Amino acid sequence: MKVQRKTLSLAEKLYLPAIFKGLKITLRHMFKKKATMQYPEEHWVVPEGYRGAPYLVRDQHGRTKCVSCQLCEFVCPPKAIKITPPGPQVNPNVGNVEKEPKEFEIDMLRCIFCGYCQEVCPEEAIFLMQDYSLTGESRKEMVYDKEKLLALGGVHNDPIEKWKRKEMEAREQGVG
């Protein structure tokens, strides 16, 4: 097929009107409010419900909420989560919860911030928080271990306290 090329008018051939048109737009924006931000000096206000990096939380009594059920590891689409279960040694400090991960690693280079881990967690132990800019000098450094995840995650107030309530009930009934 032959494409008919439009013949340009004199104004178009002159080229200058288009330049001035562009400059006009630039000039108008110079007096408007800036659309860009001076990152990293300036930081964005992260909105509520934003899906940033997933971190582990402790409850208000300092208990690691994760019980190492490994559902997040199972559901994680990019396989970023790796949990080492505690093994058969009974830890006397965990009480009726019985289980707590020995190690919990999230490879932040693999994580796609989808939020499935938070959604699947039966213990409300992992949350996607507001961090969006994670940096490190090596791949190894980008694998966050349990201590780091708990430190970054902080405390999540647990109004239900399922395990504690169970323990209280059991004690009332004279068991355990």
Added chain:
Amino acid sequence: MTNVTAERQEKSAVETVSVWIDGQAYDVPKTMPHPVSGEQVGTTMIQACHMHGIDVPYYCYHPKLPVAGNCRMCLVEFGTPALGPDRQPLYNEDGSPQIRKSPRPVIACATPISPGMAIYTQTPEAKQMRESVLEFLLINHPLDCPICDQAGECKLQEYAVDYGKADSRFVEQKVHKPKQVDLGPRIMLDDERCILCSRCIRFTRDIAGDDALGFADRGSYSILTNYPGKPFDNNYTLNTADICPVGALTSKDFRFQMRVWFLKETKSVCTSCGTGCNIMIGSRNDRIYRYTPRENDAVNSCWMCDYGRLNYKWINREDRLREVQQRRDGAPAKTNWSVALKEVAERIESSPSGSIGVVASARLTNEELYLVRRLVQDKDAITDSVPRMGEADHLLVDADKNPNTNGAHATGIAAKKVGADIATIADRIRQGKIKTLLVFGEDVTKHGIEADLLKELDTLVVSDILPNATTERADYLLPGCAHAEKRGTFTNAKGRVQKFMKAIEGPGDARPEWEFLHELVQRKTHDGGSANLPALFNEMAEQVPAFHGLSWGELKDTGAQASL
């Protein structure tokens, strides 16, 4: 057995009755053997349904255990043929028999069938009964799923999906019972999770023959318990963790190790004794987490012993042999497979007849023993295995602790009495007649060929899995693979040839023995035969009389009998 009883059994085996299940007629045997005594007893509804692939949910019923009938999950509706005043069956207009439906449901696990009986498993009433039973069971169930090892293979979870309600109507406090109860050295009990089905009690009483468990404190606080002061410690305790439909009985070994849905299941065979119990290997990322028994009525039914089940940890040991080594100037040095195999083949080829001795473990597979035999057959070599006799028990454990003694016999590696020729090999080394010794999977210094004697040899070729006094003295060290790391077959103490599959990769440079043996035979004779395992098995079946008529494909999952 007298002719009369044989005839009677023959007769009862073919006698069938017709029953209607969900509107369709099926033929089922009138009687079936009792799971414990073996006597012919009336076929139950649940057996009839399961025989034809019709699902009836259950907790306390188990095909290999006596019936208890206490969970009530298998409630079904049923009817019997309607009879007229003349005691003759009545028929509908379309010619089908009229059924008089019973006003009450029955438990399918304990109700025997009768001719013309109609069983309804899918009526709204039957479903509602299941929902109600489940609701009762869940009233006091602790919902420990996130911390319960049974999660993922829990009948309570499964049926809760099928028949459970989304919300609980129960507003009262749940009954709490003891958790983390130490029942014995290998079993941990959580009484809260127990649904009191009594499978474990029946297993240990009727199958294991150790009446160790029972229910105590009848009522709301009913608990499972062992006899006071007597730990639950027979050699079959871990089977109760398998048959526990919920997470009440759990294995201490597997406790909090890995969630079951991550485990890759590989069909395999236990190697701890000559019985060769069929097992499932649960592994993840090249690490074995557990063995569980796999049903094979010709060998182990649904069970296996605790010793065999826990005898897997050596496979993941840190000190596994990973390198091919060759002794240079008196010290072992790393080499590679092609160099080592080339030189070993040359040394065997250049050895004069009668100067080779072979000790090949009866823990090697049939195929490997066959290849060992082929490797030295023109050299008039003396071959033998190491005997490993122990104690047998009343159920599964065999006195022979080698998994493949019959394979060693069949392939001609070991004579009638295993280990009888080891002394001859030792003598001939002493006399200087045997100059080359090939050792596969045994520490010969513990079995009659002392370490000093090994110094007399020109060449000592050793293949093994773990380091020992023999591997330390090897001129050529070839790292081998555990059964979980390769495919192959064993011939058990009763002559059943059973195959097993590969679950995990071997460590480092380790290779399955049959692979490098095949290469050695190929290098030595320029006719290595089949280079893949199924074909190798079929080739062996043609060459070895005991295995005539067998083929890899026809072994299926449960094996076939060899003609020993």
